[in-house]
Amino acid sequence: DIVMTQTPLSSPVTLGQPASISCRSSQSLGHSNENTYLSWLQQRPGQPPRLLIYKISNRFSGVPDRFSGSGAGTDFTLKISRVEAEDVGVYYCMQATQIPYTFGQGTKLEIK
Amino acid sequence: EAHLVESGGGFVKPGGSLGLSCAASGFALSNVWMNWVRQVPGKGLEWVARIISKAGGGATDYAAPVKGRFTISRDDSKNTLYLQMNSLQSEDTAVYYCATSVTAPGAFDYWGQGTLVTVSS
Numbered sequence: 330d331i332v333m334t335q336t337p338l339s340s341p342v343t344l345g346q347p348a349s350i351s352c353r354s355s356q357s358l359g360h361s362n363e364n365t366y367l368s369w370l371q372q373r374p375g376q377p378p379r380l381l382i383y384k385i386s387n388r389f390s391g392v393p394d395r396f397s398g399s400g401a402g403t404d405f406t407l408k409i410s411r412v413e414a415e416d417v418g419v420y421y422c423m424q425a426t427q428i429p430y431t432f433g434q435g436t437k438l439e440i441k
Numbered sequence: 442e443a444h445l446v447e448s449g450g451g452f453v454k455p456g457g458s459l460g461l462s463c464a465a466s467g468f469a470l471s472n473v474w475m476n477w478v479r480q481v482p483g484k485g486l487e488w489v490a491r492i493i494s495k496a497g498g499g500a501t502d503y504a505a506p507v508k509g510r511f512t513i514s515r516d517d518s519k520n521t522l523y524l525q526m527n528s529l530q531s532e533d534t535a536v537y538y539c540a541t542s543v544t545a546p547g548a549f550d551y552w553g554q555g556t557l558v559t560v561s562s
Contacts, residue, residue: 366547370486377538377555378478378486383548390544421486425547428502430476430488 331355331424335433341441348409350436352422357402359426366425369398369407372435373418381420382407414440443467443543443551450537450556457529457560463522463539463553471495471517473543477524479535480555489537490524506532529560 332355342348350369358365369382380389382398385405395410409416417440422433449461463475474497477489490513491502501513512525522539536557540549 360547364547368545368548370549377552378540378549379552380545380548380550383545383550387545389548389550423486423549425542425549428491429504430491432486432488435485 330429331358331427331431333422333424333431333433335420335422335436337436338434339437339439341439342409342412343441344414345411348412348416348438350407350420350422350438352400352405352407352433354403354405354424358424359402365401367398367400367405368423368425369396370421370423370432371416371418372421373415376418378421409438412438412440443541445539445541445551445553447537447539447553447556450558452559452561453529454562455530455560458525458527459529459558460526461524461537461539461556461558463524465520465522465541468541468543469517470515470520470522473541475513475515475522476540476549477511477513477522478538478540478549478552479533480538481535482557487535492522526558529558531560534558534560 334353336351370378372378386398419435444466446464453459476491492513493500510528515522536555538555540552
């Protein structure tokens with residue numbers, strides 16, 4: 330199984346400041362079809378997960394442009410350019426390159 | 442817009458069975474790959490099972506902890522996904538979400554609200 334490791338597990342951030350979450354996979358997420366199925370999800374308290382980014386860097390419909398994704402191979406990053414109060418929650422990376430699909434442990438974003 | 446609604450959660454004793462449903466609207470279930478994902482309250486996400494689209498052959502895959510006990514299926518005429526759970530254990534206690542990829546390749550772009558399954562004596 331591909332293990333997804335996120336850092337940090339907790340991120341206190343000041344409103345208006347940037348935030349960054351790292352996700353490392355135990356093996357390359359490059360698929361045989363040349364796509365890399367790495368996505369980022371946000372889960373607000375009491376809500377189901379919500380897709381933010383897919384295929385490393387593609388913002389899903391309706392996601393603010395302060396969210397961006399980057400990376401390749403085994404190292405990926407989610408960045409929030411200026412954190413807003415509504416961004417509080419837990420963020421997960423997920424790989425869908427290989428079965429079983431696997432998630433990172435989650436990073437809790439909170440406001441200082 | 443795509444919408445998913447789970448139902449069927451509840452309390453069940455260890456060793457018992459439970460069936461979950463996920464009613465889809467706004468898209469044809471037969472055209473997409475559907476998944477079940479679970480989350481122990483307060484913990485992280487765990488993928489449970491997948492069923493491939495009808496055009497893709499409809500194959501199924503399972504996470505190791507549920508293989509042989511859970512069965513994913515769908516009824517395209519009802520646009521509904523199912524998860525039959527047998528031989529339930531306390532470790533299966535979780536919120537179960539159905540999730541799919543409608544417009545975002547290789548990602549779960551639509552999720553239901555989840556249904557809680559509690560396995561306890």
